[in-house]
Amino acid sequence: MKSRIESRTKSRVETDAYGKKRVHNVCIEPCSIEKGMRLIGGKWTASIIYHLKDGPVRFNDLTRMLGGASKKMIDQRLKELESRGMVMRKVISDRPVAVTYELTDFGSSALDILEDLRKWSESYKI
Numbered sequence: 001m002k003s004r005i006e007s008r009t010k011s012r013v014e015t016d017a018y019g020k021k022r023v024h025n026v027c028i029e030p031c032s033i034e035k036g037m038r039l040i041g042g043k044w045t046a047s048i049i050y051h052l053k054d055g056p057v058r059f060n061d062l063t064r065m066l067g068g069a070s071k072k073m074i075d076q077r078l079k080e081l082e083s084r085g086m087v088m089r090k091v092i093s094d095r096p097v098a099v100t101y102e103l104t105d106f107g108s109s110a111l112d113i114l115e116d117l118r119k120w121s122e123s124y125k126i
Contacts, residue, residue, distance in 0.1 A: 039084060040110050044069045044077050049107055050114050052087065056100040081107065 010025045030038070040046050044066060051057065051065045059078075063071050078101055081087035086107035092098045103111075120126075 036113075039086070040114070042077060042080065044073055045081065046110075046114055046117070048074065048077055048081065049086065049103065049110055050118070052101060052103045052107070053111055056090065056102040058092075059099050059101065062101065086110070 011027055012024050013021050014024060015021050040049060047066055047069075048062065051062060057065070059071075059074070062078075063069070063074055066074060078087060078089070082089055082101075084106075085104055087101050088104050090100050090102070092100055
């Protein structure tokens, strides 16, 4: 019996009579995994999503939670996540400017994947 992954993947590499390798059923567009990785695979992106799991977080608090990331990097990733509809930005005060970020329903849908990734990396001490 084929696994779920094998049954979905129909691309294969075969060697012809001349020893030349040919790919059959080439994936023309990015596969589903690649599309998902483009959404949450950028540096600090998954960590930002994970730290927003408990509700709205102010920008400066988020930068403290992410220790090694610069404010510029976090700001850039938050803008990307907002443009993808995964994070919502709210201005809570004009003077001084105070902003919170929270996950949208779409952003929250990635949490199960990230939790599984966290468990997997902890179990293998990665």
